[in-house]
Amino acid sequence: MKAQPTASHFIDGEFVEDVAGRAIDSVYPATGAIVARLHAATPQIIESAIASAEAGQKVWAAMTGAERGRILRRAADIIRARNRELSELETLDTGKPLQETLVADASSGADALEFFGAQATAINGEYIDLGGDFVYTRREPLGVCVGIGAWNYPTQIACWKAAPALACGNAMIFKPSEVTPLCALQVASILHEAGLPKGVFNVVQGYGDVGAALATHAMVDKVSLTGSVPTGRKVMATAAADIRHVTMELGGKSPLIVFDDASIEDAVGGAMLGNFYSSGQVCSNGTRVFVQKPLLDRFLERLAERTRAIRIGDPMDELVQMGPLVSKTQLEKVAGYVEIGKAEGARLVTGGDTLSLQGMEGGYFIEPTVFADVTDDMRIAREEIFGPVMSVLSFDDEEEAIARANNTEFGLSAGVFTRDLPRAHRVIAQLQAGSCWINTYNLAPVEAPFGGVKRSGVGRENSRAAIEHYTQIKSVYVATGPVDSPY
Numbered sequence: 001m002k003a004q005p006t007a008s009h010f011i012d013g014e015f016v017e018d019v020a021g022r023a024i025d026s027v028y029p030a031t032g033a034i035v036a037r038l039h040a041a042t043p044q045i046i047e048s049a050i051a052s053a054e055a056g057q058k059v060w061a062a063m064t065g066a067e068r069g070r071i072l073r074r075a076a077d078i079i080r081a082r083n084r085e086l087s088e089l090e091t092l093d094t095g096k097p098l099q100e101t102l103v104a105d106a107s108s109g110a111d112a113l114e115f116f117g118a119q120a121t122a123i124n125g126e127y128i129d130l131g132g133d134f135v136y137t138r139r140e141p142l143g144v145c146v147g148i149g150a151w152n153y154p155t156q157i158a159c160w161k162a163a164p165a166l167a168c169g170n171a172m173i174f175k176p177s178e179v180t181p182l183c184a185l186q187v188a189s190i191l192h193e194a195g196l197p198k199g200v201f202n203v204v205q206g207y208g209d210v211g212a213a214l215a216t217h218a219m220v221d222k223v224s225l226t227g228s229v230p231t232g233r234k235v236m237a238t239a240a241a242d243i244r245h246v247t248m249e250l251g252g253k254s255p256l257i258v259f260d261d262a263s264i265e266d267a268v269g270g271a272m273l274g275n276f277y278s279s280g281q282v283c284s285n286g287t288r289v290f291v292q293k294p295l296l297d298r299f300l301e302r303l304a305e306r307t308r309a310i311r312i313g314d315p316m317d318e319l320v321q322m323g324p325l326v327s328k329t330q331l332e333k334v335a336g337y338v339e340i341g342k343a344e345g346a347r348l349v350t351g352g353d354t355l356s357l358q359g360m361e362g363g364y365f366i367e368p369t370v371f372a373d374v375t376d377d378m379r380i381a382r383e384e385i386f387g388p389v390m391s392v393l394s395f396d397d398e399e400e401a402i403a404r405a406n407n408t409e410f411g412l413s414a415g416v417f418t419r420d421l422p423r424a425h426r427v428i429a430q431l432q433a434g435s436c437w438i439n440t441y442n443l444a445p446v447e448a449p450f451g452g453v454k455r456s457g458v459g460r461e462n463s464r465a466a467i468e469h470y471t472q473i474k475s476v477y478v479a480t481g482p483v484d485s486p487y
């Protein structure tokens, strides 16, 4: 199986190659086969992407919001029309099963382009009456924005960053993760097919050094990163030097609290969604599942039954529910955490083994894994694993659950399962997290703000809130009488 296109970058409306850059091999995680060879951006490629974005941004910002919006919405339509092809590419890039990618990736990217395409027509300032004199404000674009992506949702991340940035009149240079370089190129190509002026959305490939070169470039006005906390810390520190805008979508170790009055099937289903979807490689996953003691045994029993029934295998087979992890490195990391969990004294309820599947012996498969008897101080309960490893902890009362749930450096997400709605709202209000759910988990519609508190990040993606992060306000005082000067 070969992936196309084989050109590494998309700059100024065209695919561009420069084989002088360090090689990036795109590996299909289900087999370990190399499906494309790309090259990291050289300094010349970076400079040409910046120059093209600067020129493109001026053309783009001069267009009306309605014109910009129409192009974004047209791109959304093209993405929907090519959903299968784009979903197969997403599966090739990430190893996520087609059953998921057909409904969660290209379509989520299209949702973002559609939503922000509509918002583009309504990005306005305000009029402030001063009784004669007045002030009006203009909501202006920032200029050239850099987007840097993680590898778990390559199409969605490219669109979640591009759609609001472009709707507001910015240009964006997007650097995909070196682990999943393919999908963003298709997003760029489709945006141009939809009529985007050249230079407004450029894609350059590279490792961390290319991300750093882009994030520190003098012509860049904003950096939006989706990645780990250590990378976020570095990017934010360099942005501080030039007082550059940032949005940081970072990691998590989110709590999911299940009270003993919850619907057990829903709570188990929510916990599985929040730990096993995309082989557990989701930043907002509820990886610390706190279950109230009276429900614990029944919860674990149903969880084990349903987890053992998950169909693992060839991600291109639509009946398969779980594919491999994204890379060998990630497999080794996750398998390492399973060993750490056992050594720390957690009880392995199910899973834990890496798998060699017939015909896919080179793939990075691991069983969905549940640990019980996990305590707050264990590493598997404190550190982000980013794989299908669920830690189940038990608790007695509400106050204790809230305190333990908040006892983490992260604050991306949180969930509560209970039939007692006053309690649900009371508990959610006290949880330190940016994206929360009551009686479900991990749904992230574009209409809702998404992002974290504490070390999980700053800023918000999606919703009207994202407009704030891709514009700046100019206020203009207008005098209507003579100047009252004491001099």
Ligand code: NAD
Pocket (backbone or CB within 6 Å): 148, 149, 150, 151, 152, 153, 175, 176, 177, 178, 206, 207, 208, 209, 210, 211, 212, 213, 215, 226, 227, 228, 229, 230, 231, 232, 234, 235, 248, 249, 250, 251, 252, 282, 283, 284, 384, 386, 412, 451, 452, 457
């Ligand atoms: P990572 O931090 O290793 O890499 C993220 C991106 O940053 C990559 O494109 C990488 O090349 C680039 N990068 C690395 N060093 C850089 C530097 N010094 N300057 C600029 N760019 C640099 O993360 P990952 O392993 O790709 O992704 C997994 C992490 O992402 C997890 O922690 C996960 O929780 C997080 N994540 C967060 C969200 C969210 O929305 N909050 C979504 C998905 C993933």
